[in-house]
Amino acid sequence: MTVRQRTAFVTGAASGIGRAIATSLQAESVRIVLADRQAGAIQALASQLDGDVFPLPLDITDASAVDACLERVPAEFRDIDILVNNAGHDIGGRIRFDQGSPDDWSAIIETNLIGLMRVTRAILPGMIARGHGDIVNMSSISALRIVPEQAPYSASKAGVHMLSDIIRGELAETPLRVIEIMPGLTRTNIVTTRHRGDEEAARQYFERFGMALDPEDVARCVMFALSQPPHVQIAQMFVLPTNRW
Template sequence: MNKIIIITGATSGFGKAAAEKFAAEKWNCIITGRREEQLHAFADELRTKYHVRVLSLVFDVQQRDQVFAHLGNLPEEWRQVDVLLNNAGLALGREHIDQGDPDDWDTMIDTNVKGLLYVTRAVLPYLTARRQGHIINLGSVAGKDVYENGNVYCASKAAVDTLSHAMRIDLLQHSIKVSAIHPGAAKTEFASVRFKGDEDKAAQTYKGFEPLSAEDVAGIIYYTASLPAHICINDLVVTCTAQADGIYFFKQ
């Protein structure tokens, strides 16, 4: 019987690459996202290419009612969830705190922190009922090292780091694994979203070094999810070779 993974934010970046990787390994996938047309088209692609079952759910993780309406009421045949990948997240803006846009702050906190909490709470009953399962939270090196103009984004990812630790402790009694994976610079839509479509600024983010790819991170996620039941990778920071941590890079 194929295993089941839930992946939030599956229309781009790490989420999309992870869905591709797990489907290729014959996992059935529940994929979520806000972009309806893209999400359903991607679901069709996965079904055709890998011959797995795919359930695509269109909602915004920021909206608590939507999260619980969709994930809290999964069809019976989809409730044997093995892995939850809390991937949905974003950065908006790159300004000093005194110049920051409070609307951007709300979006980052509502997505990166509250959205993760809503999704986890909606899915946990399926895991606790079986006394097994694995939650993988996508953090960032920005949650480990604060950098100039990172302020609220760094704070939101530091919250993911702390929440992952707290979940790991609280869910020990249910034999549920919790892993946090913290990627460094990776070439996805991240920079384009952060700079609100300014592709020149986005391109500068990765100039002078080879960043991680979404596929690199997806492979690490799959490895983390595929270990034997008695092994849990608790906390993993992964960067490209040119990056020492959240701040220091070697650029040509």
């Protein structure tokens, strides 16, 4: 019997954790939709990956674009087996709540939580209809731990945590799995973008904490969860650098 090639849809695929996950999936011969608002970056990544990939410029805060996202990919990429909700940011974050910008809060939550919900809503019905699928939600330790000066980001990730639990419960009578990955400090460009491109601020931030995860560490965790037999669901995975607690 011929085994159908699996297809993944990865948001925030252009860099960091999303790029590492896409690269790991490609190594397992998974067909991938690379979704990111950075059109040039995903085009470049698609040209580097040796496999079936389709770069999809997508801003997950654009409701109409998300609703029509599957219509914009070739037919062979539309039956999604693995959804990786990775896109997110903390632009304007790391500031005391009373000093923060409401516009920044809104943008963080609109991407990290509402955008994730929109993408999931666009893809989940097809998974249910086909009777299989894995949803990987990239959460954070900030979903469960108090991190001062990170109110909007932590609130968005706490929303992802609860959403993951609720969807998992709603799908309990189906073969679908909902996997929540909660990484600690990871060396990505989220800190640079948080400070609106200030690379020196990012360097000092990582230097202050010392040890950090690499995107590839998080990607290995995702691949481990996806590799489990169908009756095993890694519901939550809490991943920290060794020097953290």
